[in-house]
Amino acid sequence: MIRFLDIANHTLFWYYLASNFAYLLMLMIALKTSAAHQRSLESHRLSWINDSPMAPPIAIIAPAHNEEGSIRVAVRNLLELDYPELEVIVVNDGSEDRTLEEMREEFRLRLVRAVYIPEVKSAPVRGLYRSDVDTRLLVVDKEPGGSKADAVNAGLNAANSPYVCVVDADSVLERDALLRIMVPILEDPKRVVAVGGIIRVLNGSEIQGGTLRRVRLPRKSIEVIQVIEYLRAFLIGREAWAQGNMLTIISGAFGLFRTDLVRAVGGYRASSIGEDFDLVARMHRHLLEKRASYQIRFVPDPMCWTEAPSDLKSLGRQRQRWQKGLLDVLWPNRDMLFRPRYGRIGSFALPYLWIFELFAPVFELGGIATIILAASLGVLSREFFLQFLIFGYAFATVISIGSVLQEEITYKRYNDWQDVARLVSYCFLEHFPYRQMHMVWRLQGLWQYFRGDFAWKPLKRKGIQSVQAP
Amino acid sequence: MESIFERLWKLGPSAFVLKAIVAAIVADALLLAFILLRRTYRKRYFARRDARVFELRQQWDALVSGKIPYESWRKKPFDRRIVETMALDAFEASGAGESARLLKFLRQSGLIEKRIFEARRQTGWRRMRSLVALGRTRAPEGIPALAEALRDRDLEVRLAALRGLGRTACPEAGEEILAWVGEKGLCVPALPLQSALIQCCVERPQLLLPYVQHAEGPLREVLGRVLGEVATPSLGLDLLQFVGDDLDELRAAAARAMSHTKSGLAFDLLNELARDPIWFVRLRAIVSLGKLSEPRAIPSLLRGLMDSNRLVRLRAAEALVELDIRMAPIFEQVVETGDRYGLHAYLTALENANLRAKLEQELQSSTEIREEVRDRLQKVLRTGTLPAGETAASEGSPDKAALLP
Numbered sequence: 049m050i051r052f053l054d055i056a057n058h059t060l061f062w063y064y065l066a067s068n069f070a071y072l073l074m075l076m077i078a079l080k081t082s083a084a085h086q087r088s089l090e091s092h093r094l095s096w097i098n099d100s101p102m103a104p105p106i107a108i109i110a111p112a113h114n115e116e117g118s119i120r121v122a123v124r125n126l127l128e129l130d131y132p133e134l135e136v137i138v139v140n141d142g143s144e145d146r147t148l149e150e151m152r153e154e155f156r157l158r159l160v161r162a163v164y165i166p167e168v169k170s171a172p173v174r175g176l177y178r179s180d181v182d183t184r185l186l187v188v189d190k191e192p193g194g195s196k197a198d199a200v201n202a203g204l205n206a207a208n209s210p211y212v213c214v215v216d217a218d219s220v221l222e223r224d225a226l227l228r229i230m231v232p233i234l235e236d237p238k239r240v241v242a243v244g245g246i247i248r249v250l251n252g253s254e255i256q257g258g259t260l261r262r263v264r265l266p267r268k269s270i271e272v273i274q275v276i277e278y279l280r281a282f283l284i285g286r287e288a289w290a291q292g293n294m295l296t297i298i299s300g301a302f303g304l305f306r307t308d309l310v311r312a313v314g315g316y317r318a319s320s321i322g323e324d325f326d327l328v329a330r331m332h333r334h335l336l337e338k339r340a341s342y343q344i345r346f347v348p349d350p351m352c353w354t355e356a357p358s359d360l361k362s363l364g365r366q367r368q369r370w371q372k373g374l375l376d377v378l379w380p381n382r383d384m385l386f387r388p389r390y391g392r393i394g395s396f397a398l399p400y401l402w403i404f405e406l407f408a409p410v411f412e413l414g415g416i417a418t419i420i421l422a423a424s425l426g427v428l429s430r431e432f433f434l435q436f437l438i439f440g441y442a443f444a445t446v447i448s449i450g451s452v453l454q455e456e457i458t459y460k461r462y463n464d465w466q467d468v469a470r471l472v473s474y475c476f477l478e479h480f481p482y483r484q485m486h487m488v489w490r491l492q493g494l495w496q497y498f499r500g501d502f503a504w505k506p507l508k509r510k511g512i513q514s515v516q517a518p
Numbered sequence: 519m520e521s522i523f524e525r526l527w528k529l530g531p532s533a534f535v536l537k538a539i540v541a542a543i544v545a546d547a548l549l550l551a552f553i554l555l556r557r558t559y560r561k562r563y564f565a566r567r568d569a570r571v572f573e574l575r576q577q578w579d580a581l582v583s584g585k586i587p588y589e590s591w592r593k594k595p596f597d598r599r600i601v602e603t604m605a606l607d608a609f610e611a612s613g614a615g616e617s618a619r620l621l622k623f624l625r626q627s628g629l630i631e632k633r634i635f636e637a638r639r640q641t642g643w644r645r646m647r648s649l650v651a652l653g654r655t656r657a658p659e660g661i662p663a664l665a666e667a668l669r670d671r672d673l674e675v676r677l678a679a680l681r682g683l684g685r686t687a688c689p690e691a692g693e694e695i696l697a698w699v700g701e702k703g704l705c706v707p708a709l710p711l712q713s714a715l716i717q718c719c720v721e722r723p724q725l726l727l728p729y730v731q732h733a734e735g736p737l738r739e740v741l742g743r744v745l746g747e748v749a750t751p752s753l754g755l756d757l758l759q760f761v762g763d764d765l766d767e768l769r770a771a772a773a774r775a776m777s778h779t780k781s782g783l784a785f786d787l788l789n790e791l792a793r794d795p796i797w798f799v800r801l802r803a804i805v806s807l808g809k810l811s812e813p814r815a816i817p818s819l820l821r822g823l824m825d826s827n828r829l830v831r832l833r834a835a836e837a838l839v840e841l842d843i844r845m846a847p848i849f850e851q852v853v854e855t856g857d858r859y860g861l862h863a864y865l866t867a868l869e870n871a872n873l874r875a876k877l878e879q880e881l882q883s884s885t886e887i888r889e890e891v892r893d894r895l896q897k898v899l900r901t902g903t904l905p906a907g908e909t910a911a912s913e914g915s916p917d918k919a920a921l922l923p
Contacts, residue, residue: 234712446546456553468557
C-alpha cells in the first residue's frame with residue numbers, strides 16, 4: 049500500500065511537471081509567433097480585401113434556437129460585418145418562441161424557393177425566407193434537430209459560397225473579424241482549408257446595438273477566471289498547436305471552413321457532443337488519408353465575443369459537456385494514435401489530448417486522493433507535499449500570467465488598470481479551489497459519458513442585449 | 519540565523535525541485551514586474567505624447583510652412599517622430615493639393631532624406647520602421663533605397679521593404695518589385711507580395727504581362743492573381759494569350775478581365791472559357807458574360823444554368839435575371855432546358871432580385887407566347903417545379919441531387 053501511494057504520488061508529480069512544461073513550451077512558441085503575426089499584419093491592408101472583387105464569398109451560418117430576445121441584434125450584427133461577398137444564413141432550429149417572427153418583422157422576410165441541396169444530413173426544412181431589407185440574409189426554418197450540428201448542416205445545404213463561417217447566434221463578432229480570418233486563406237488558398245478565430249468572454253463588456261462598445265472585465269469571480277482560461281486556451285494553446293499544423297479544435301462559436309471539404313466529410317455529426325472538435329478531427333483524418341497537403345490555421349486577432357456561464361451550475365454543465373465531447377471524439381479516433389499515416393496529429397496532438405486533457409481529472413483528483421490517503425496513513429513525506437504544492441502553484445501561475453502578458457503585449461483589449469490588476473490577481477486565485485472544482489466537473493462528464501447520459505442541459509444565459517457594463 | 523532559502527534548501531532531497539520552485543516564483547515576479555512597468559511606461563509616454571501632439575497641432579500651419587524653423591523640432595527625436603507621424607497621417611488622408619504641400623514639407627524639412635539614410639544605414643527594427651515610413655511618403659526618391667532593401671538577407675527587412683514599396687502605390691515601385699521577383703523568385707510570403715503589387719500595378723497593369731509570361735510555379739500563380747485583380751478593359755486583348763494557359767488562375771484572370779471588353783473575339787473566348795473543366799474559370803467566364811449584358815450571351819448563360827457546380831448555376835441565373843431584356847422569353851428557355859436545378863437557381867435569382875411579380879405580369883400580358891405555353895410557364899412559376907416528363911438527362915450529376923423544400 050505504502051509503495052503504491054509512493055508511486056502514485058510520484059506519478060502525479062511527474063505528470064504535473066510534464067503538463068506544465070508542455071504549456072510553458074507552448075507559451076514560448078505563442079509569444080514568438082504572436083509577435084511575428086503582429087508584424088505580418090502590417091503587410092496587408094484589410095481594406096484591400098474588403099474592396100477586392102476576388103475575395104472569395106463567405107456564407108455565415110448562425111444556428112438559432114429560442115433566441116427571440118437577441119436574434120434581431122445578432123443578425124443585424126452579422127449583416128454589418130465588413131466583407132465584400134457575404135451571405136448570412138440563419139437557421140431557425142425549430143424554435144418554440146418568437147425567433148422566426150422577430151426576424152420576419154425586423155428583416156421583412158418572404159418565403160422563397162432558394163436552392164437547398166441536402167448533401168449533408170439534417171432535419172426536414174419547413175421553408176426558406178429571404179429578407180427584403182437585405183437580400184444577403186437567408187433564413188432556413190427547419191424542424192428541431194435536437195443539436196447545433198443538425199442546424200449547421202441545414203445551413204451548409206443552403207450555402208452557396210466556397211467558404212462557410214460557423215458562428216453562434218448569441219456571439220458578437222468584431223466588424224473586421226471576417227477580413228482578418230480570411231488572411232491565411234488569401235495567403236495560401238490551395239492549402240488552407242480551415243481557420244479558427246479567437247473567442248473572448250463578453251460578460252461585463254458594453255454592447256450597443258449588437259456591437260461591442262467597451263471591453264471590460266466581468267464582475268463575478270467565476271467569469272474572470274473564465275477570461276483567464278480563454279486567454280490561456282486560445283492565445284497560448286491554439287496559437288502554439290497551429291504552428292505545427294496540429295490544431296484539433298476550431299471553436300464552434302467562430303470558425304471558417306472550406307465548404308466542399310465540410311460537405312465531403314459529411315458535415316457536422318448530429319449525434320456528436322463536441323461537434324466542432326469532431327468536425328476538425330474528421331477533416332484531419334480525411335485529408336491525411338488522402339495524403340493531401342493542407343493547413344488548418346488559427347488567427348488570434350479576429351475577435352468573437354461570447355457570453356460565458358455566470359453561475360457555477362451552468363459552468364459545471366458546460367465543462368461536463370466539453371469533457372464528454374472530448375471523449376466522444378478521441379475514442380472513435382483512437383486508431384489514429386501513433387500511426388505514421390496520421391503524422392503529427394496521431395503522434396503528438398491526439399496523445400497530448402488523451403494524456404493531458406482527457407485523463408487530467410483522473411490524474412489530478414486521483415492524486416489528491418492518494419495524497420490525503422498517504423497523509424492519513426502517516427506515510428506522506430511532508431517535504432514532498434510542500435514542494436509539490438509550492439512548485440505546482442508557482443508553475444501554474446507562470447502560465448496564467450504568461451497568457452495575460454501575451455494579451456498585454458499583443459491585443460491589449462483590457463485597457464483599464466483595474467481590469468488588468470484583477471486579471472493578474474485571479475491568476476493566483478484560480479488554482480484553488482476553482483481548479484479542483486473544474487476537475488470534479490470534468491470527471492462527472494466522463495462518468496456521464498460512460499453512463500450514456502448525453503442529454504443537452506441548457507445553460508443559463510442573459511442574452512447579448514442585456515450584457516452591459518455596470 | 520538561517521535564511522529562508524537555506525531552510526527551504528534543507529527541506530527536501532531534490533535540489534531540482536527547489537530550483538524549479540525558485541525559478542517559477544522568479545518568473546512570476548518578473549512577468550508581473552514586466553506587465554506593471556510596461557503599463558506605467560506606456561501610460562506616461564502616451565500622456566506626454568498627447569500633450570505634445572496637442573501643442574504641435576496648434577502650430578501645424580506654421581510648422582508646415584516653415585515659419586517655425588525646422589531645426590527647432592528636427593533635432594529632438596521625440597518631436598521629430600510626432601511631426602513625421604502627423605504629416606504622414608495627414609498625407610495619406612489628404613487630396614492632391616494638400617498632399618503636394620505636405621510632400622514639399624517632408625522634402626524641405628529633410629525628413630525624407632533622413633528616412634532614406636536610415637533605410638540604407640540602420641539595422642534591425644529601426645531600418646524596418648524607416649522602410650515603411652519611407653514608403654508612406656510616396657516620394658519617388660525613396661524607391662531606390664526600398665529596392666535595395668528588397669535584396670537584404672533578412673526576411674523581415676525584405677517584408678518591410680515590400681510594405682514600403684506597396685505604400686508608395688506607384689508603378690515605378692511595381693517595376694522594382696517585379697524585377698526583384700523576376701530575379702529571385704518567390705522569396706517572401708505570397709500575400710504581402712500580392713498586396714504590394716496590387717497597390718503598385720493598379721495604374722499600369724501592363725507591367726505585369728511580361729513577368730506573368732515568364733514566371734513559373736507559385737510565383738506565376740501569385741502574379742496571375744494580381745493580374746486578375748488589377749486587370750482593366752484596356753488590358754482585355756492582351757489577356758487573350760492566357761485563355762489557353764495551363765494555369766487555372768490565369769485563365770480565370772483572363773476571363774475576369776474580359777468582362778469589360780466588348781470585342782467579338784473576347785466574347786467568343788469567354789464562351790470557350792465558360793466550358794472550361796475548372797469550375798472557378800467557368801464561374802469567372804459566366805460572371806463576365808453576365809457583365810457584358812448582351813443577348814448574345816444567353817445560350818452560354820443557359821448552359822451555365824445547367825452546370826454541375828452550384829455557384830456557376832447561381833451566377834448564370836443572376837446574369838440571366840439581370841439582363842435588360844424581356845424576361846418571359848428567357849424564362850421560357852429556362853423551362854425548356856428541362857433542368858430543375860437550373861430552374862431553381864433561376865427562381866432563386868428572380869426572388870432575390872424581387873422580380874417575380876414583374877415576370878408574372880409579363881407572362882400575363884405577353885401576346886408572343888401561345889396560350890397553352892403561357893399557362894404552363896405560369897404554373898411552373900407558381901409551383902417552382904417542372905411539368906412531369908420534362909426533366910433533363912443531365913440531372914444525373916451527383917452535385918445536383920437536389921431536394922427542394
